[in-house]
Amino acid sequence: MPRPRKQVTRSFSACWTCRRRRVKCSGAGLPCKQCKKCRLECEGYSIQLVWVDQKTGTYPPFSRRSMDFEQTWRGWPSFSDDHLQRLIEEMDSVDLPIADHSLPLSPFTVFHSTKQADPSILDRPTAKKPDLNLQDFASSTDSSQSESPPTPYIEAFCSLLRPLTPTIYDCLSSSRDEATIFHHYVTWIAPIMIPVDSTNNPWKSVYPSTALQDSSPASRALYHAIIAQSAFNLANLYKENRQIHHQKQSVALEHYGASLRELSQTLSCTKEAEYNACAATLYTLMISEGQARDSVAWRSHFHGAGSFVTQFVRQKPWAQSTHSWVISQSIALSFEISQTGNAKPHNRSPITEILFEGVALRRNFGYTIGASCDVLRIISSTRLFMERIAHGDVPENLWIIVQSYIAELLPENDAQCAIDLDIPERENIVKLLPRTEQFRFLDCLHLRLFRTAALIYIYQAILKVPPRGVSKYVRSVLLDAMTFIHIRGGAISMWPVFIAATEATDEADQQIVEHWLAVSSQLGIPNRLVAGTVIRQIWHDRAQEALAKGVEPDQVVLDWKAVQQRLGVDLLLL
Incomplete structure (x- = not known):
């Protein structure tokens, strides 16, 4: 008569050492009593996640971990039945405020909703963004x-x-x-x-x-x-x-x-x-x-x-x-x-x-490149006017339209952001702010950066103003870009910084551009390196032309698109 198999009660609270040895663990203390008794290194009780095979659903042995209810929800607030019901109803709501970073994450946001959420509704900071290091x-x-x-x-x-x-x-x-x-x-x-x-x-x-x-x-x-x-x-x-x-x-x-x-x-x-x-x-x-x-x-x-x-x-x-x-x-x-x-x-x-x-009908249009709908419309219209002028078709009211665009883009007329972007020692102060406030500051900073670059683009593309006439706007874009990079880590749109860099003639401004290029070169995106080649060629050509004409480089108007074409390059400015 075969001996009955001994019934074993499995536990998922044992330390990793005892699990591998298949011995009973006290489940407490580090080291646990069993490891201490045998003078073994106790590997502890930490959670170790593993990849699950898609076809079989299996995973390596001695890998699964579980936590009891109290450990799982330790530190989470308790909700009343009414509060829980409201949270569940919010998951299917599409009328939540747009881009409200102050909204707390619901405990139900982990579940999939049958409705596709508006990305602006989900505009809340992640727990931790990987630094671009x-x-x-x-x-x-x-x-x-x-x-x-x-x-x-x-x-x-x-x-x-x-x-x-x-x-x-x-x-x-x-x-x-x-x-x-x-x-x-x-x-x-x-x-x-x-x-x-x-x-x-x-x-x-x-x-x-x-x-x-x-x-x-x-x-x-x-x-x-x-x-x-x-x-x-x-x-x-x-x-x-x-x-x-x-x-x-x-x-x-x-x-x-x-x-x-x-x-x-x-x-x-x-x-x-x-x-x-x-x-x-x-x-x-x-x-x-x-x-x-x-x-x-x-x-x-x-x-x-x-x-x-x-x-x-x-x-x-x-x-x-x-x-x-x-x-x-x-x-x-x-x-x-x-x-x-x-x-x-x-x-x-x-x-x-x-x-x-x-x-463009939605008010958060442009958020994926850090620009506003109004600024993008101006950039688009400026490009179309430039193309019409290139064909000899100059609108009669062009100057009036351009003046209205410039007035709209001027920094003093920016009423979209209520945050003071020019506070003393802003980088150090912003780093001390809560994450949600940092996000708001960075949003506004990037919007301003794009607005100022659009202003440079109008002077550059339609009015053909030399760099001397836009130097203060160039410096503004570059300083904002550096602040953004130092706080955030480098994920900045290429277009506004590139537009400013093509008009940079001051040595200090060019050094800032070189710093931006150095940061960008670490992202694994080759066209940032090509952008550096184009920018430096523009600086060189402008200096050579200034020398030939006997003027300062900041008085020389240069078409950067012609330089790019001569180099056989077609930059994707994203």
């Missing part, structure tokens, strides 16, 4: 070359993906390398795609969730495009390590090709339900070409996006869904900003006609 980054990414991502990767991944739908945990590729590259996209690329990285960052939520929402060719195309963009960035960050650089570049090219193949299957017969994924793919491929690969081919993706968008003139999906609006405004913003650097005049395109007028 290459030393820290290098130490974390070195471990990505191992067989599986380490525990800090997983914990950070779970934290940063809170706004995503639950499908992200189920749909990630079974490849650990791809999961690591996807993680790099969310934790490194997403924060530098937007000036102020709060929870309204669509590259942490809208783009990843759209890529992982189903297995359609459109979603797969976006997934591959995201992996390609992330792998290109990693290749650039590891440029000094030839082995890793070539390996990541190979992965990036493989997924880039896969994205194009998947996209070609769906573009000719795209359904409205696939609009988000297709539009986001075209945008991501454009960013990969223009930023990560330093290619001039990125404009071809813009032309593709224009043709694609015209298919949906009647449906106007950007007016029906928040995700569609976020993606569509990215395309519209990118077009308007990129056209300011186009040396060949173009008339108003279908993208501008269809998208800009439609997506």
Whole structure:
């Protein structure tokens, strides 16, 4: 007669050493009584998260941890039944105040709502934004070359993906390398795609969730495009390590090709339900070409996006869904900003006609590049006037219109921000503020930075004012940029600083530009390095022309687009 098996009561409160030894643990103290008795190193009770195999649902043994109720909710306030009901109802509300950083996070924000939340409603600071510090980054990414991502990767991944739908945990590729590259996209690329990285960052939520929402060719195309963009960035960050650089570049090219193949299957017969994924793919491929690969081919993706968008003139999906609006405004913003650097005049395109007028109706239009709707309209109108003038068509009321634009952009007429941006020792003071107040300050600072750069753009593009006439505005943009970088870490829009840098003639201003370029060069975005080449060439050409004419450099008007064209460069100023 077989002996009955001894019944064992399993516990998840044992220390890691006792779990591995399969012995009973006291579950208290460090070291625990069992480890102390056996003179062993007690590994403690900390939570250790691990990757779960997508197909089998299994995970390595001795890895799962659980906490009892009291530990899980320690430090959280208790809610009454009425309060809980109000919080649940708020999850489905779409009428919450826009961009209100003071709103507390609801305990139910971790759950997926059937409605797509307005990104401005989610505009609350993340618990901790990864600092843009290459030393820290290098130490974390070195471990990505191992067989599986380490525990800090997983914990950070779970934290940063809170706004995503639950499908992200189920749909990630079974490849650990791809999961690591996807993680790099969310934790490194997403924060530098937007000036102020709060929870309204669509590259942490809208783009990843759209890529992982189903297995359609459109979603797969976006997934591959995201992996390609992330792998290109990693290749650039590891440029000094030839082995890793070539390996990541190979992965990036493989997924880039896969994205194009998947996209070609769906573009000719795209359904409205696939609009988000297709539009986001075209945008991501454009960013990969223009930023990560330093290619001039990125404009071809813009032309593709224009043709694609015209298919949906009647449906106007950007007016029906928040995700569609976020993606569509990215395309519209990118077009308007990129056209300011186009040396060949173009008339108003279908993208501008269809998208800009439609997506700009929301008051938070432009938040993904840190600009306001009014300023972006002025930039767009300035560019169109410049193109008309280039064709010999000068409007009779041009001077009146330009004067109204200048008056609107002048710093003293900025009534949008109630925060004092010019307080003494502002950097040190702002760093002491609560995180929500820092976010408000940075939002306002970046808006002002864009406004001042738009003012320089008008003087530069239409009035042909020499650098001497805009020197105070150039200094203002550069000082604001430095304050922004020192407080935040470097994720600043390229357009306003570049516009100011092209008019910088003072040595002190040029040193600030060099500092900005040095910070930007650490982000793994080659077009920032190319921007530095263009800027320095402009400074050199202006100095040479000033010497030839016997005048000061700040009296020389120079078309930076002509310099860019002569260098064979087409900068994506995002």
